[in-house]
Amino acid sequence: MQNESMPGKNKRVAVMDLGTNTFHLLIAEGPANNFTEIFHTQEGVKLGEGGINEGLIQPAAFERGIATMQRFRDHLLDHHVTELRAIGTSALRNAKNGQDFITAVNEKAGIQIELISGDQEAAYIYNGIDASGCLTDRNALIIDIGGGSVEFIIGNEDEILWKQSFEIGAARLMDMFHKVDPIPVISIKAMTSYLNGQLADLFAAALKYRPRILIGSSGAFESFAEVIELEAGRKFDLKKTRNYEFDTDDLLDLIERLAKSNHAQRAAIKGIIPVRVDMIVVASLLTIYIMQKIGVADVAMSTYSLKEGVLAQMLG
Incomplete structure (x- = not known):
């Protein structure tokens, strides 16, 4: 499932926030200021466990991350999502094997992860707080x-x-x-x-x-x-x-x-x-x-x- 929009009357979108500790999947539809949550799940992947300050995703954490992304893909299909953005943050930005993880997720789950800078991350957080x-x-x-x-x-x-x-x-x-x-x-x-x-x-x-x-x-x-x-x-x-x-x-x-x-x-x-x-x-x-x-x-x-x-x- 690539990050692209498909035509349809109801725009049902999904966001994945792929954090250092927790991976979130939020599926929603409706207006931006009053959206309806269709589905939300979070998994404690602990991508940074054992290697966060060495800049390395350890093998066990790597596999947990891949398995979680495969489960997330199944949720996307179950809920007929028309557009997806999967956002990678600090752990993936800084890990020596972060790009390897991004490639493996694309190959094994069909999801393209979008790596954002800390500055972009801060801007999105402000937008979220503002929307609340x-x-x-x-x-x-x-x-x-x-x-x-x-x-x-x-x-x-x-x-x-x-x-x-x-x-x-x-x-x-x-x-x-x-x-x-x-x-x-x-x-x-x-x-x-x-x-x-x-x-x-x-x-x-x-x-x-x-x-x-x-x-x-x-x-x-x-x-x-x-x-x-x-x-x-x-x-x-x-x-x-x-x-x-x-x-x-x-x-x-x-x-x-x-x-x-x-x-x-x-x-x-x-x-x-x-x-x-x-x-x-x-x-x-x-x-x-x-x-x-x-x-x-x-x-x-x-x-x-x-x-x-x-x-x-x-x-x-």
Whole structure:
């Protein structure tokens, strides 16, 4: 199934977001600003496992990725998709054998992967967040914590003011700093020092544009919201949630608990999906680090991200 449009009355489109940890497939139809989700699945492929910082997709991860793409192809056929875009991001951008994976997927699943830059990734994430309706006239700092990269975008409902992708994703940070569980204080300090060195461009942009709210794009932020709501005894359905505003105290309490937890304790928490059980620690620490550095207490979450941004363009 190549990335091409076929004639038909109903345009049924699919987006694959092929991330470092998780592969997503979203099938939808209808108008860009109010599309109908036909089918959504995600698989914890962990493409970066064992080789993320060496720039290599390990054989087991390579095979998991191929098998997932073959299953995704079957879903496309089952749902009569007329147009597809399969987007490759950080792990495929940086892996020495990323092109080998792209070729193998084309040969074995008939899907052509489109490799995008970090800058394109940030632009699609902004489009997704914008489509969710959570942006206003005040400047926001959007953060999308992926496994391989983290995208930061400063913007409002009218425009992107600044954007940049950094190769400091949760899988990379975990590989570098979260080697002992619970994560030791000395490792947190080392990670903080590392981030200070990596994110100078972000801090300069924040000084210039002064964002007043932090908006987390899907991923770990979905888990934060779900855990907080379930623990408060409230019903929470991510499928029916586009946007969510955090109580800052609840969020900070949860981050502190996650930072002090071990694997078994995190695995027992309702609302954290298995692929996120370990990476949520560095994602939590990155979140509070950014809040403190930028001086932002208001935090929100959107369930929309890259795939909805691509979808909006396809349906637009």
